[in-house]
Ligand code: ADP
């Protein structure tokens with residue numbers, strides 16, 4: 001990297017590190033100096049590795065967007081206001097250099113960062129013989145309490161923002177296109193484009209996370225590894241069970257058309273597919289009206305998909321799934337092999 005490293009850092013500073021709220025000292029010194037102004041800090045970090053978390057041929061714009069979005073989604077799930085980010089870049093040698101690459105990368109980062117007024121305040125830049133690797137640390141602020149995974153209680157309703165499964169369907173198409181293992185299916189160019197946009201540029205639900213916490217919601221997490229897998233984290237840590245109505249799950253128009261009555265597709269995409277970056281919330285019915293109002297104010301789809309039950313010995317699994325009011329079998333695997 002040597003000389004190039006400093007030019008690159010200067011580019012990042014001038015384009016992404018503009019002085020923001022609470023930044024006493026940003027990129028350029030040994031560390032950033034930040035002022036949370038009496039509020040409490042929430043911190044998260046996510047790493048993306050080429051060929052494991054993203055296709056090496058990804059457009060740098062989309063890569064930057066996603067690296068930032070997945071971190072902001074974690075802050076959203078806590079109910080925090082996102083403020084500052086740090087970015088670690090491990091860059092393998094590249095014949096064409098990183099000039100044009102960085103331009104596009106910074107444009108993608110900026111597009112999302114500006115929406116939420118987020119400042120890049122530091123990071124690290126190194127050369128590597130390994131795959132391109134990006135780590136982002138995101139810092140946010142809360143006033144009182146955060147939303148946590150272990151706070152679901154019997155009687156709570158289970159809510160999901162936006163829609164589920166688009167990214168997983170798009171990943172199937174992307175895998176098949178690259179000659180890898182995936183499930184191909186016929187779809188129109190418009191459908192494909194809509195799904196692909198959701199896979200490449202997820203929307204972190206920051207505004208709604210904050211609004212939900214302000215409404216008094218105590219339990220939430222973001223859905224990144226598949227709805228069932230993530231819901232099961234809430235259920236395990238909270239020591240409860242849940243009943244979920246398959247028919248209630250929110251699907252985009254595109255995915256609804258493509259999944260139709262095909263249960264295998266429902267299981268593969270909205271139930272166990274990953275990379276949705278929607279929020280799952282559990283809250284008492286008394287919060288239903290304020291939550292619906294908050295969502296409507298943001299023109300965000302919010303769907304009640306089931307409710308939390310006490311654990312019962314005669315329930316074999318933590319989730320009971322119904323379809324047309326009848327209990328249906330669950331998929332055998334809930335987990336998700338991290339998208340790439
Ligand atoms: P040091 O050697 O003291 O760790 P560096 O030379 O690594 O400092 O970094 C100089 C400054 O540039 C620091 O403020 C650091 O936070 C910032 N910086 C380095 N790489 C990045 C990056 N990828 N993104 C944002 N800021 C960065």
Ligand code: MG
Pocket residue numbers: 029030
């Ligand atoms: Mg130093």
